Amino acid sequence: MMNKTQRLQRWYDENGTADSLLFGEFMHLGANQTILKVGLFDIEPDENSVILDMACAVGGNARWLASLYNCTVYGNDIDEDAIATATDLARIEGVDQRCNFIVAPVENTGLEANSIDLVVSTDIYDMDEVARVLKPGGRFLLSALFRLDAPNPEEIAAQYGLTVELRRDVTELAQTFLHSKEEEARLLQKSKIITDRQLITVINNALRRRGGHHLLVRWRKADA
Numbered sequence: 001m002m003n004k005t006q007r008l009q010r011w012y013d014e015n016g017t018a019d020s021l022l023f024g025e026f027m028h029l030g031a032n033q034t035i036l037k038v039g040l041f042d043i044e045p046d047e048n049s050v051i052l053d054m055a056c057a058v059g060g061n062a063r064w065l066a067s068l069y070n071c072t073v074y075g076n077d078i079d080e081d082a083i084a085t086a087t088d089l090a091r092i093e094g095v096d097q098r099c100n101f102i103v104a105p106v107e108n109t110g111l112e113a114n115s116i117d118l119v120v121s122t123d124i125y126d127m128d129e130v131a132r133v134l135k136p137g138g139r140f141l142l143s144a145l146f147r148l149d150a151p152n153p154e155e156i157a158a159q160y161g162l163t164v165e166l167r168r169d170v171t172e173l174a175q176t177f178l179h180s181k182e183e184e185a186r187l188l189q190k191s192k193i194i195t196d197r198q199l200i201t202v203i204n205n206a207l208r209r210r211g212g213h214h215l216l217v218r219w220r221k222a223d224a
Helices: 004-014 018-023 032-038 061-067 080-095 127-132 153-160 173-192 195-207
Strands: 052-053 072-077 099-103 116-122 134-147 164-170 212-222
Touching: 004 061, 004 116, 032 052, 032 061, 032 134, 032 212, 052 061, 061 072, 061 080, 061 099, 061 116, 072 173, 072 195, 116 127, 127 134, 127 153, 153 212, 173 195, 173 212
Parallel strands: 052 072, 052 116, 072 099, 116 134
Antiparallel strands: 134 212, 164 212
16 A cells, blocks of 8 residues: 555656646645644634535645544545545545545535535635535635735625634735745756746746735634
8 A cells, every 4th residue: 555655646746737746735825734723723623523625636634634633524626636646645644534525616515505614725715605515603714815806805704694703914925935936846947857838837827826915814604
């Protein structure tokens, strides 16, 4: 049986994109334990909690939450290879009884309405589906770029009957994060590990994540 490192490396090799190589198991800013812990401050999950990791990729956050809090976690993504990898990694880490990974888009997870205590996501989400699956009193924790012409967290709260519990501007951190990944990509290109075209793809993807404020936000759904 492969260990975790070997299974992840197989995914990187088969996936074949520079973004996967650079971002690794945690695909976006906020998809790591440090930022997630900030967002979870004062609402620590327990074994009775049911969590959805929306657009989970290879399930790094989902598996971490299941391991740390012994909670039940769902993870959805449209990438079948990523979901297969997440499922294998959960089995390797011994949390497969707590993790349920499904191939599904963010706008239609297939989960029951009012069934989730906490939704977590980084960049990719659907507010209609988030509001549908959350239990009354449930929370949505998001790390994402809010473009200047897009609804802000307070406007989203008003539209969906939510309350903003936490709002942190992490734009400077996001810009530093993206700059470091661009420099890493240039180093990989010079070392012939990635191609010129892959380098351009990384830079273009980084540029698309600018032009607004990167926020860490936590909303709470109204009680029934």
